[in-house]
Amino acid sequence: MDGTILLFLLQDGITNGAVYALLGIAIVLIFAVTRVIFIPQGELVAFGALTYALLEAGRLPGTVWLTLAFGALAFAFDLAASLSTGIDARKLTRSAGLTLALPAALLAVTYGVAGAGFGPGVHILLTLALVTPLGPYIYRVAFQPIASASILALLITAVGVHLALVGLGLVFFGAEGVRAPSLSELTLELGPLLVSGQSLVIYAVTLLAIGALWFFFERTLWGKALKATAVNRLGARLVGIRTTFAGALAFGLAALVGALSGILIAPVTTIYYDTGFLIGLKGFVAAIVGALASYPLTAVAALAVGIVEAFSSFVASDLKEVIVFMLIIPVLVWRSLTQPHVEEED
Amino acid sequence: MTSPPAATHAQPLRSEAPMTARSEAALPPTTAGGPQTEDQRSIPRGRLKLPPLEPCIAIAVFAAIMAVLPLVPGVPLFAITLIGNIGLAALVALGLVLLTGVGGMTSFGQAAFCGFGAYTTAVLTTTYGWSPWATLPVALLVAGSAAVVLGLLTVRLSGHFLPLGTLAWGISLYYLFGTLDILGRHDGISGIPPFSIAGHDLTDPRTVHYLIWGLVIGAAILTMHLLDSRVGRAIRALRRGQLAGESFGIDAARMKLVVFVYAALLAGLSGWLYAHVTRTVTQTPFGINAGIEYLFMAVLGGAGQIFGAVVGAGLVTVLKEALQRVLPQVFGHGVQLEAVVFGILLVGLLQVAREGVWPHIAALWPARGRPVPPDAPALARRGASAAPSEKLLVLDGAVKKYGGLTAVNAVSFAVGRGEIVALIGPNGAGKSTTFNLITGVTRLTTGAVRFEGMDITGAPPQEIARLGIARTFQHVKLNPEMSVLENVALGAHLRGHAGVLASMLRLDRRDEARLLGEARRQIERVGLAEHMLKPAGSLALGQQRVVEIARALALDPVLLLLDEPAAGLRHKEKEALAALLRSLRAQGMSVLLVEHDMGFVMGLTDHIVVLDFGTKIAEGPPAAIKTNPQVLEAYLGGVA
Known part of the structure; x- marks a missing residue:
């Protein structure tokens, strides 16, 4: 393995790692706020990638129907809850606006945009707009009703959501794989290394997204509310932060980050309806290194996962996944040894 | 997820008495003990019921x-x-x-x-x-x-x-x-x-x-x-x-x-x-x-x-x-x-x-009531101590620091054979932490614990149990779905031998009968015989504490560590508990207990150790502690 290959693998690893970092951060965010280990994060990535690639190909993405369906389901839950507690017309109208009117409007816009020759910028915005609402809808339907259940019950629910989303991905996007054109045709020559414009876009967007999340958490009231919920749910409620809102917000942010990651990788690799699971799990490996709590540690670990993956695909491509996922075991053991389990006093 | 150690006993002392009173009031009226079978709990009424089925x-x-x-x-x-x-x-x-x-x-x-x-x-x-x-x-x-x-x-x-x-x-x-x-x-x-x-x-x-x-x-x-x-x-x-x-x-x-x-x-x-x-x-x-x-x-x-x-x-x-x-x-x-x-x-x-x-x-079938286990030959008791001259338990300069917080600061005391010693002090004084240091749940920062002359500093809880130290918990730790009998039998775990294979092949029945027989005896001893077959979670909190004592006794301990055993008990129950502890003492058992009920402590114990902010401020016989100015200061914030 000479220096050029080494550098190339390193660059490849960092590119993938940057995307895993975004996912890992989204996973940590959801866990911190809601205690949900959100296995389906990868599906949101796949949906983002498929939506963007289909829009670029001038086709109507199945996401419009998916969002419409999930919105309707979320409304049904809101309606049922409202019926059992007494109807609050204002709340219900707001819910209808967010869960019924919004997806319908998105459907109309997408009809207008798809195939009308708009550029990547519009397609990116539309993709983000289509996928992001899925987060809060999923939270409303699957997790909000059991928000106080054990982490284990929430995890099993997350696995159920994963199963459902993969299947729905097949229904709404079909079995064929798609790939989007590159976001930038630029190629930079750095010594022996060719750096593609796409990689540069990925680095830039990842850094921007991490910066934006930092700003959100440190400088905005909503961000601080989320942080407060993460630290102490009961305390947050006592000072007037609705944990339901915090949960929906966290899921919305995670879906946004997922869609963004999807757009970033759509030009790099062919995406199928079920590609997201493995990508998401690599974000998980990183999130676990960060103990599902530390954002910076997660980001660094994600880069390490990307690099290990790049090198193992060069050295033993067949065993790539085996190596990447076995990586998690020593990490978990180290975690459990450094953080002795303290029994929760009830 | 990990809470700082002080958070678990963070309530101020004076809230304790009314709290106890309230939880007593919440108990069901004193008709306790009407024979209740397991059947009464789990079957939803008004449903189809089939004949019992083994x-x-x-x-x-x-x-x-x-x-x-x-x-x-x-x-x-x-x-x-x-x-x-x-x-x-x-x-x-x-x-x-x-x-x-x-x-x-x-x-x-x-x-x-x-x-x-x-x-x-x-x-x-x-x-x-x-x-x-x-x-x-x-x-x-x-x-x-x-x-x-x-x-x-x-x-x-x-x-x-x-x-x-x-x-x-x-x-x-x-x-x-x-x-x-x-x-x-x-x-x-x-x-x-x-x-x-x-x-x-x-x-x-x-x-x-x-x-x-x-x-x-x-x-x-x-x-x-x-x-x-x-x-x-x-x-x-x-x-x-x-x-x-x-x-x-x-x-x-x-x-x-x-x-x-x-x-x-x-x-x-x-x-x-x-x-x-x-x-x-x-x-x-x-x-x-x-x-x-x-x-x-x-x-x-x-x-x-x-x-x-x-x-x-x-x-x-x-x-x-x-x-x-x-x-x-x-x-x-x-x-x-x-x-x-x-x-x-x-x-x-x-x-x-x-x-x-x-x-x-x-739920279609009535729940099967298990019979009370028959009397079985007693389990072997622990042998006599090897070094009877030494104090049973010695805590020597025990220190526990959590980061900058010193929860236990150079605490030394001893428990003699056949003695009841109480550890008292305001909330946050470090009593439960001291318990955890003795039982191996928490490691000492410095200092030593000796039991029967043996250094047990840093030994894991399993080892401590094997040596004959049994404990109860401040927050009851029973399996609420298991019956009282099974919970207590768990205490006798070390006195049985049957392994996985023997259990699967039912070669463990003699061993098992003795364990259950022992559990039954201990339950009868603490006066909960009529609750033996109920799920532990269905008992009142005070009774669950007593179940924990029965479980500890099933270990055949030399030293019993009781963390607030009287909390949640009614007056009569407290008297019964005190009588039980006295009879255990008469049989040579040593007891170290943490308790807030001063009447209970003063009337029962031989020796009292007072902690405040992790430091021992006094020790001595009950009469001396009652009038000790430092103790009064710690409890009442100054002598009038």
Whole structure:
């Protein structure tokens, strides 16, 4: 393995790692706020990638129907809850606006945009707009009703959501794989290394997204509310932060980050309806290194996962996944040894 | 998730008295002890009720139905095949029931263990020409060894990290199966010979049916025996946290590993059967989706319920078959929608019926009241102490620091033989931390603990228990679903010997009768005889504290550590408790207790140690402590 290959693998690893970092951060965010280990994060990535690639190909993405369906389901839950507690017309109208009117409007816009020759910028915005609402809808339907259940019950629910989303991905996007054109045709020559414009876009967007999340958490009231919920749910409620809102917000942010990651990788690799699971799990490996709590540690670990993956695909491509996922075991053991389990006093 | 140590006893002292009063008022009126049977709790009223059914009869009936089924004319072949598949899945689900429902661990990776069993026999029979029967021990050995290695790595993981670990190695192994040349890579291994008996191949689903269900029923019986034994109690105790079990000598990590390997062996057995039933093996059925499906079966059937495994496996397998037939006709070809249905069902199940299906089926029959165990020969008592001249327990300059906070600061005191010593002090004084330092739950920063002249500084709770120190907890740590009897029998764990195999084969009955007999004696001794068979969680909090004392006595301790034993007790109950402790003292037992009820403490103890902010501020006989100005200062904030 000479220096050029080494550098190339390193660059490849960092590119993938940057995307895993975004996912890992989204996973940590959801866990911190809601205690949900959100296995389906990868599906949101796949949906983002498929939506963007289909829009670029001038086709109507199945996401419009998916969002419409999930919105309707979320409304049904809101309606049922409202019926059992007494109807609050204002709340219900707001819910209808967010869960019924919004997806319908998105459907109309997408009809207008798809195939009308708009550029990547519009397609990116539309993709983000289509996928992001899925987060809060999923939270409303699957997790909000059991928000106080054990982490284990929430995890099993997350696995159920994963199963459902993969299947729905097949229904709404079909079995064929798609790939989007590159976001930038630029190629930079750095010594022996060719750096593609796409990689540069990925680095830039990842850094921007991490910066934006930092700003959100440190400088905005909503961000601080989320942080407060993460630290102490009961305390947050006592000072007037609705944990339901915090949960929906966290899921919305995670879906946004997922869609963004999807757009970033759509030009790099062919995406199928079920590609997201493995990508998401690599974000998980990183999130676990960060103990599902530390954002910076997660980001660094994600880069390490990307690099290990790049090198193992060069050295033993067949065993790539085996190596990447076995990586998690020593990490978990180290975690459990450094953080002795303290029994929760009830 | 970890709270600072001070947070658990953060209430100021003066709130204590009214709190106690309130919890006393909340107790039911003093009619306690009307004979109540187990039947009264779990059966929903107004439902269909069937005559009582002994489990052994139920199993016999089920076995008879399974035996007759293939012989009934008109039962189509595909139905028999389907029932065979249910049996294969039920074996794996049975392991998960034990792992998840009973042991409190969750695995998404059980399908990989099926893979170990299936691939082992596939390679041995096709490449090396072994007989399918001969490969069974090897298949189990491979699956079991893999489980030992993965288990050693992963069962230590706490909470949600374990299932994530199983997810990771589940995926990893799936790819490994499809990569190795010896396993036929992605094509897998075909041409696996069927089972055969005396030259007759068992290729007909109707004949292999007997093998599959014979093994399922056998495994269910062995598992039932295992759960209803000394080892089973230890396993069941895992679920509600490890500390209580460890304080009675249960090696929690080892118990977890035992359960993990047991579940893997059942999965391996299923894989071995599968290979010779389908006669071809590929990586697909051993992937993470299959692992999720097995977990779904266990949750649907009712995690923790042995028969739930069969019910869950049956429902999921039949549903999957039905969906695979119906859905393509509705939605066109090629689209596998069953994952969507399973996903939605799983999400819905956790929202509306987390306990699963089996408890609802079981409710059709009246709950079976277990008899009070008969009197059994007493267990051997602990031998006399080796160094009777030394003080029993000596705490020498014990210091515990949490970062910058010193919870216990150079505390020294001793407990003599046949003495009742009280540890008192305002909340946050470091009393419970001192308890934890003695019992090995928390490690000392500096200082030493000696017991019977032996240095026990830093010894784990299991070792401390073995030496004869038994404890109760400030926050009751009983398994609320287990009966009082079983909870107390857990205390006698170290005095029994039966292991996993003996328990499964029911060779443990003499040992078990003695343990239960001992538990019964201790329960009668503390005056809770009429509550013996009730679930511990149904007792009032004060009574649960007394159950903890009975559990501690079942250890046959030399030293009893009681953390607020009188909290939540009514006046009469406190008097009874004091009388009990006096009689224990008269028999030579030593007691160290933390208590806030000063009347209780002053009238009972020989010696009192007062802590304030982690420092010992006084010690001496009750009369001296009552008038000690420093003690009054600490309690009342200054002498008037």
